[in-house]
Amino acid sequence: MNWNHLTSKDQIDQIKTGSANKPALIFKHSTRCSISAMAENRLERSWVEQEISSMDVYHLDLIRHRGLSDHIAQVFNIPHESPQVLIIFDGACIYHNSHMGIAYHEIKRVFESLTAA
Template sequence: MNWNKLTSDAQLADIKEESAQHPVLIFKHSTTCSISAMALSRMERNWNEQLGVKPYYLDLLANRPISNKIEHEFGVEHESPQVLLIRNGQCVYDASHMAISFAGLQQAI
C-alpha cells in the first residue's frame, strides 16, 4: 500500500479536487494507540490498488490541527482512528475504531 502523507491543511483542497476524478481515503492514525495500529494494519493487509482509491495518511499526533480542519470541511466529528471516503468533494463514508475495515470501504465505493 502506498500512503500519501497528509501534512498540510492546504492539501484538503487538492483532495476535494482529486475526489472528482476518483475516490480518496483519509486514514486518521494515532501513533500511540493500539486500536489505531490494529486498524491500520488490517487496512494495509487487505488493500487492493485495483479499487481505484487514493489513500492519505494523517499522523494525528504530529498534525492535529489538520484533523480539526477535516472535521469542519467534511462535517464528520473527529474520532481516532478514523477513515473517511471522499467522493466529489464530500465525505460519503466514515468509520472509526473497530468498524474500520477494507470490506466496509469496498461496499461504500
C-alpha cells in the same frame, strides 16, 4: 498500501477538488493508540491494490498534525475520531467509520458502488 502522507491544509483542498474525478480515502491514525495501530495493520494487510487501484489513499499522523485533523472534521462536517477512515467523493465525505468499524470490505463496497454508477 501506497500512502500519501497528509501534512498541510492545501492537500485537503486538493483532495476535495480531485474527488470530483475519483474517490479518496483518508485514514486518521494515532501513533499512541493500540486500537489505531491494529486498525491500520488490518487495513494494510487486507488491501488489494488491484481492487481499488483508482482510489487515492491518504494517511494522517494525528500526533504530528492534530490541527489538520480538526480542519478535516470542520471541512467535511464529520466529528473527529481516532482512528478514523473517511471516503471523499465529489468534494464531500460520503462514508466514515472509526475504531473496529474500519474494514477493507466496507471500503471496497463503497468504492464499488461509486464506480458502478
